[in-house]
Amino acid sequence: MRAVSYAAYGEIPVLRDLPDPTCPADGIVVRVAATGVCRSDWHAWLGHDPVPLPMVPGHEFAGTVAAVGADVRRWRVGDRVTVPFACGCGVCEVCRAGDTHVCPSQTQPGFTGWGSFAELVAVSAADANVVGLPESVGFVEAAALGCRLATAYRAVVSVGRVARGEWLVVHGCGGVGLSAVLVGVALGARVVGVDVSEAARAAALGLGAAAAVAPGADLVAITEGGAHVSVDAIGSVDVLAASVRSLRPRGRHVQVGLLLGSAAEAAVPMGAVISRELEVLGSHGMPSRDYPGLLALVASGAIDPRRLVGRVIGLESAGAALAGMSEPTGAAGSAGAVGSAGAAGAAGSVGLTAGITVVELPEGVC
Ligand SMILES: [Zn+2]
Numbered sequence: 622m623r624a625v626s627y628a629a630y631g632e633i634p635v636l637r638d639l640p641d642p643t644c645p646a647d648g649i650v651v652r653v654a655a656t657g658v659c660r661s662d663w664h665a666w667l668g669h670d671p672v673p674l675p676m677v678p679g680h681e682f683a684g685t686v687a688a689v690g691a692d693v694r695r696w697r698v699g700d701r702v703t704v705p706f707a708c709g710c711g712v713c714e715v716c717r718a719g720d721t722h723v724c725p726s727q728t729q730p731g732f733t734g735w736g737s738f739a740e741l742v743a744v745s746a747a748d749a750n751v752v753g754l755p756e757s758v759g760f761v762e763a764a765a766l767g768c769r770l771a772t773a774y775r776a777v778v779s780v781g782r783v784a785r786g787e788w789l790v791v792h793g794c795g796g797v798g799l800s801a802v803l804v805g806v807a808l809g810a811r812v813v814g815v816d817v818s819e820a821a822r823a824a825a826l827g828l829g830a831a832a833a834v835a836p837g838a839d840l841v842a843i844t845e846g847g848a849h850v851s852v853d854a855i856g857s858v859d860v861l862a863a864s865v866r867s868l869r870p871r872g873r874h875v876q877v878g879l880l881l882g883s884a885a886e887a888a889v890p891m892g893a894v895i896s897r898e899l900e901v902l903g904s905h906g907m908p909s910r911d912y913p914g915l916l917a918l919v920a921s922g923a924i925d926p927r928r929l930v931g932r933v934i935g936l937e938s939a940g941a942a943l944a945g946m947s948e949p950t951g952a953a954g955s956a957g958a959v960g961s962a963g964a965a966g967a968a969g970s971v972g973l974t975a976g977i978t979v980v981e982l983p984e985g986v987c
């Protein structure tokens with residue numbers, strides 16, 4: 622197969638001929654039709670997040686089933702599919718409960734094995750992880766759901782349980798944050814975006830936010846008594862505290878931005894949590910069982926992932942697009958849901974203004 626790979630961290634990924642992936646007995650091989658370029662691939666490429674080498678990056682993809690393992694029941698050659706970025710083992714207690722995205726033995730294409738900057742990619746435990754695509758959802762749109770929109774959907778809908786008319790505050794309007802704004806608006810929530818960047822605030826308003834403010838604004842006043850749901854899409858101790866304090870009684874704080882290093886032990890204003898009976902919730906990725914709700918919003922037109930797409934490029938340009946994320950104003954950039962705290966912060970604000978880069982592959986034989 623033709624695939625983009627790197628053999629050393631920081632070496633420009635190059636398109637070359639590589640062996641086709643072997644189809645696992647419990648898995649499938651997908652012929653990739655579209656794949657997103659995400660900052661978490663960039664972190665792996667630079668060795669911030671060590672991966673086995675050589676590596677083929679890419680974890681946000683859609684395509685058609687090219688091969689099916691002997692033990693797979695749900696999928697047939699030719700099915701149109703997409704796959705969450707974190708795949709469960711399919712057999713443990715966590716996976717059997719449907720929570721494949723937090724499986725202790727999870728696999729991630731582009732990180733634990735070769736990813737989707739390739740004509741073909743193998744996916745294990747296909748019955749537990751693979752998601753069927755409605756005919757009305759295109760491959761580029763599905764790839765653009767990527768980890769950002771999927772992560773935002775789970776945070777706002779499945780974990781935050783936001784309801785029509787409720788106030789949703791989104792702290793950090795980068796890749797994941799603006800996706801959360803899009804989801805909140807689609808569900809009829811009253812959304813407030815918070816970001817230091819004027820461009821990011823303008824983007825939030827452009828997506829339908831009721832208000833967009835700089836950090837430090839009186840969020841309790843703006844939300845008429847406090848947010849019902851507040852999302853930290855940045856991953857910062859201070860933002861987490863501000864988010865919790867912005868909630869009304871019985872409000873839900875959802876932590877999406879990763880808290881890394883010393884921030885992993887962040888203090889939470891537990892006095893407020895107890896006196897107002899707040900909920901402090903974590904959200905990380907999205908399991909396959911949550912996809913139908915998101916895909917229905919896409920199919921109905923309530924969410925248009927194409928609004929998040931900046932450029933569509935060919936596979937031969939994918940390596941340069943990934944390397945281009947090193948530029949401070951990287952046109953290829955946008956915050957990755959599995960990236961670092963910084964990636965979802967200021968850099969993400971710049972990135973999403975430029976949009977997600979999606980690699981489109983010609984359909985047909987290879
Ligand atoms: Zn599992």
Ligand SMILES: [Zn+2]
Nearest residue numbers: 659661768957
């Ligand atoms: Zn991603």
